[in-house]
Amino acid sequence: MKIIICVKQVPEIMDITINPETGTLMREGVDSILNPFCEYAVEMGLDLKRRYSDIETVAISMGPLQAKSALMRCLEMGIGRAILLADMKFAGSDTWATAFTLAETIRTMENDFDLILVGKQAIDGDTAQVGPELSEILNIPQIMYAVGIDLIDNNKKVRVKKEIEAGNEIVEVKLPALISLSKGPMIGSVSSFQEILDARKKELRVVRASELTIDENELGLKGSFTQVVKIFPPQVKKTGMVIDGSEPQGAAKKLIEFLKQRKVV
Amino acid sequence: MLSWSSGKIMHEITSEAVPSVDFKGIRCINNYSEICQDYSSYLCDESKLAHQGAKYLFFPTNEDELSAIFKEMNEKNVTVTLSGARTGLVGGAVPYGGAIVSLERFNKVLGLRYDTQSKEWLVRAQCGVTIRDLNNWAMKKTFPRLSESGSAETKAFLEKYKETDTTYFYPPDPTEMGAALGGTVATNASGARTYRYGATRNWVRWIRVMLASGEVLEIPRGKYFATPAGEFTIINSTGNETIVKIPKYVMPHTKNAAGIFSAPNMDLIDLFIGSEGIFGAITEIEVALQKWSNPISIIQFLPSDDKAIDFVITLRKEKSIRPELIEFYSSHALDLLRKKQTEDPKVVGMPPIPDYAKSAVFFDLQFDPEKKDNDYAKLKKIVNRCGSTLEMSWAGYEQRDLERFKNFRHVLPETVNTIIAERKKNIPELYKLGTDLAVPDYALEEIWGFYTSILERAGLEWVGFGHIGNNHIHINIIPRSLKEMKKGLLIYQKFAKKAVDLGGTISAEHGVGKIKKEFFSIMFSKKELKEMRAVKNALDPVCMLNPGNVLEIEEK
Numbered sequence: 001m002k003i004i005i006c007v008k009q010v011p012e013i014m015d016i017t018i019n020p021e022t023g024t025l026m027r028e029g030v031d032s033i034l035n036p037f038c039e040y041a042v043e044m045g046l047d048l049k050r051r052y053s054d055i056e057t058v059a060i061s062m063g064p065l066q067a068k069s070a071l072m073r074c075l076e077m078g079i080g081r082a083i084l085l086a087d088m089k090f091a092g093s094d095t096w097a098t099a100f101t102l103a104e105t106i107r108t109m110e111n112d113f114d115l116i117l118v119g120k121q122a123i124d125g126d127t128a129q130v131g132p133e134l135s136e137i138l139n140i141p142q143i144m145y146a147v148g149i150d151l152i153d154n155n156k157k158v159r160v161k162k163e164i165e166a167g168n169e170i171v172e173v174k175l176p177a178l179i180s181l182s183k184g185p186m187i188g189s190v191s192s193f194q195e196i197l198d199a200r201k202k203e204l205r206v207v208r209a210s211e212l213t214i215d216e217n218e219l220g221l222k223g224s225f226t227q228v229v230k231i232f233p234p235q236v237k238k239t240g241m242v243i244d245g246s247e248p249q250g251a252a253k254k255l256i257e258f259l260k261q262r263k264v265v
Numbered sequence: 266m267l268s269w270s271s272g273k274i275m276h277e278i279t280s281e282a283v284p285s286v287d288f289k290g291i292r293c294i295n296n297y298s299e300i301c302q303d304y305s306s307y308l309c310d311e312s313k314l315a316h317q318g319a320k321y322l323f324f325p326t327n328e329d330e331l332s333a334i335f336k337e338m339n340e341k342n343v344t345v346t347l348s349g350a351r352t353g354l355v356g357g358a359v360p361y362g363g364a365i366v367s368l369e370r371f372n373k374v375l376g377l378r379y380d381t382q383s384k385e386w387l388v389r390a391q392c393g394v395t396i397r398d399l400n401n402w403a404m405k406k407t408f409p410r411l412s413e414s415g416s417a418e419t420k421a422f423l424e425k426y427k428e429t430d431t432t433y434f435y436p437p438d439p440t441e442m443g444a445a446l447g448g449t450v451a452t453n454a455s456g457a458r459t460y461r462y463g464a465t466r467n468w469v470r471w472i473r474v475m476l477a478s479g480e481v482l483e484i485p486r487g488k489y490f491a492t493p494a495g496e497f498t499i500i501n502s503t504g505n506e507t508i509v510k511i512p513k514y515v516m517p518h519t520k521n522a523a524g525i526f527s528a529p530n531m532d533l534i535d536l537f538i539g540s541e542g543i544f545g546a547i548t549e550i551e552v553a554l555q556k557w558s559n560p561i562s563i564i565q566f567l568p569s570d571d572k573a574i575d576f577v578i579t580l581r582k583e584k585s586i587r588p589e590l591i592e593f594y595s596s597h598a599l600d601l602l603r604k605k606q607t608e609d610p611k612v613v614g615m616p617p618i619p620d621y622a623k624s625a626v627f628f629d630l631q632f633d634p635e636k637k638d639n640d641y642a643k644l645k646k647i648v649n650r651c652g653s654t655l656e657m658s659w660a661g662y663e664q665r666d667l668e669r670f671k672n673f674r675h676v677l678p679e680t681v682n683t684i685i686a687e688r689k690k691n692i693p694e695l696y697k698l699g700t701d702l703a704v705p706d707y708a709l710e711e712i713w714g715f716y717t718s719i720l721e722r723a724g725l726e727w728v729g730f731g732h733i734g735n736n737h738i739h740i741n742i743i744p745r746s747l748k749e750m751k752k753g754l755l756i757y758q759k760f761a762k763k764a765v766d767l768g769g770t771i772s773a774e775h776g777v778g779k780i781k782k783e784f785f786s787i788m789f790s791k792k793e794l795k796e797m798r799a800v801k802n803a804l805d806p807v808c809m810l811n812p813g814n815v816l817e818i819e820e821k
Binding site (some may be wrong): 010012031033069073157187188189190191192194195196197200201211243246250251253254260261 | 302303304317412443560563565606610613614616634636637638639641654655656657658659660661662663664665666667673
């Protein structure tokens with residue numbers, strides 16, 4: 001059985017700074033990480049691998065060469081091998097062009113897959129579109145916002161616990177299928193030092209546009225239906241004082257002093 | 266350490282008067298009930314030691330105001346307790362009457378320069394700047410206000426600093442990053458990274474100190490040294506001379522925060538570093554920065570505490586492996602955390618501690634994630650020799666991993682504090698018995714054997730953790746009753762005596778403050794304590810500053 005996990009590298013920032021001149025993200029001094037929801041998908045893939053025998057796992061990402069580090073994280077966690085789609089021709093891809101390129105890669109190189117796992121959304125764009133688009137292009141069923149997966153019927157089907165507005169729903173679907181993960185384990189796993197060293201010996205293949213059988217007009221900016229015109233941070237409302245909560249006792253003291261000074265308590 | 270490059274070695278130093286200001290214009294709370302009601306946090310620090318009240322609480326904004334306060338208090342015969350971020354663990358900032366002088370408004374970075382001789386970047390800041398801010402500024406290369414209000418020279422250095430590809434940081438890491446720089450210098454703070462980088466003393470290049478007289482000494486490292494007879498001469502602005510005779514005792518060859526620093530031909534700057542504010546208020550400091558290289562944090566699980574000790578000793582001997590820090594969680598510590606994980610896994614923030622883990626050693630190594638052929642064969646061999654494998658470890662190198670691992674290192678003392686706080690509800694007199702002893706390298710095995718044999722026989726609840734790389738394992742005894750606490754106190758005395766017998770110290774990092782003086786007599790003779798007292802009397806004749814810190818308050 002083969003499980004493919006599609007992942008994305010994102011900037012690890014809480015307060016995004018935008019260059020006012022260019023309208024682009026200021027990435028200086030900002031670390032890039034594996035998107036947390038993608039990490040949940042990786043954790044789920046590895047959990048299935050542990051629980052059921054004979055499962056191959058492959059992580060795929062599209063992005064600049066720096067995105068290798070996000071795939072390296074997957075390999076350290078225990079994923080078997082990884083593919084990075086890196087080419088200037090992919091630059092500027094919107095969600096459709098991204099899904100289309102991923103789909104063509106899977107069709108061309110990993111067509112014997114049984115299950116595709118994705119994070120429900122990336123924390124930078126928050127679109128939650130690539131997963132559903134990928135399943136549409138590949139013409140396979142999709143289940144969104146999963147929180148638990150079991151393989152059933154001799155690994156021919158999956159039983160999925162998914163989030164719905166009022167709680168959870170259990171659904172079953174025949175494989176191949178695509179599932180997006182909403183939540184991971186409360187406490188994320190940690191790799192061993194040996195796993196970190198071994199990951200560097202695993203296959204991490206970089207695939208260029210020329211290795212895919214896609215018309216250039218369907219790649220990157222050319223193949224995108226949408227374009228980002230402008231990015232801007234939400235207007236910050238100066239409505240209060242923020243007390244650093246990293247030291248709860250000190251923070252509580254500051255809060256009490258503040259309230260006392262204003263005769264609130 | 267640096268030597269002063271532009272002049273001869275001197276034994277005499279002159280203190281300068283600072284401009285006088287109107288004392289009445291300085292912000293002050295002069296009502297005890299108001300201090301208790303609205304400013305109670307200034308009456309305690311992290312030691313939770315009971316205060317003895319305070320008549321005044323001052324908030325000076327500069328040296329001129331601080332000098333005016335000192336002069337006024339001196340005249341009124343009122344003692345002064347200096348207050349920084351109050352993160353100390355031995356009651357150094359807890360007032361025993363008199364006035365509290367908060368230095369929190371001394372919070373500006375003053376300069377940045379590159380010293381071509383020592384090839385170091387140096388940051389000059391006021392004492393109230395926190396270690397967290399200092400590190401953030403150094404690593405992100407943005408020093409607030411310097412680019413606008415710094416001198417032309419500073420601005421030029423700042424530009425050059427920004428252009429360098431290298432990232433720099435300030436190595437002393439006293440765990441509590443909210444600590445004020447001045448406080449860390451006054452206590453010679455250390456922490457996990459002391460293993461590789463030494464304590465705060467190693468990074469201080471220059472200080473300004475306000476003496477009890479209200480005059481200021483400016484002391485660069487490498488300029489003022491004790492005479493062969495062990496003396497310094499301080500000449501005040503009116504020409505009066507004071508001889509300061511340094512103690513003759515030999516400092517332990519370990520990480521140490523107990524007692525006034527003393528060494529033959531010592532540098533004057535070292536007399537003030539670690540003196541816990543009893544000689545003066547350190548107002549400005551220049552510290553050196555260090556090149557930052559990406560580390561990987563590793564938590565190596567081992568089959569027993571003895572194997573962990575063996576692992577540390579072997580790791581230290583292997584010179585090709587250079588850990589940034591080496592820390593320890595004993596078997597009991599892991600058990601306590603396992604229990605915590607079942608109650609509240611989020612607090613611990615790590616996957617379940619494996620059943621096979623009977624002890625753990627944390628260490629950071631330099632690591633290049635881009636490199637494919639990282640060679641850790643020697644480390645693997647040491648780990649295997651100690652009955653474990655690299656598979657039996659946790660490791661991470663991304664910033665979020667490093668923070669997660671650091672939190673895991675800190676969760677144990679916090680867990681112990683929570684247990685004690687819970688028990689205090691029924692027995693208010695109960696408190697944690699936390700040792701701060703360190704011994705020289707040769708004695709690590711011996712002291713650990715001593716600790717465990719006594720503690721296991723006594724049947725007390727305890728954990729061992731901390732800076733094992735510096736042979737500085739904190740033993741926390743968690744008493745369940747007053748009887749156990751009394752038993753624990755006697756054991757603590759035994760441990761302290763043993764540590765000193767082995768050439769170690771009664772306080773490796775917390776300092777002495779007001780609550781560790783009871784162990785002082787184990788480490789220092791009456792004659793040596795008198796020598797310390799003589800330094801205090803020379804520099805602060807009326808014993809105005811930080812009464813009760815380090816030395817007993819003398820009856821007048």
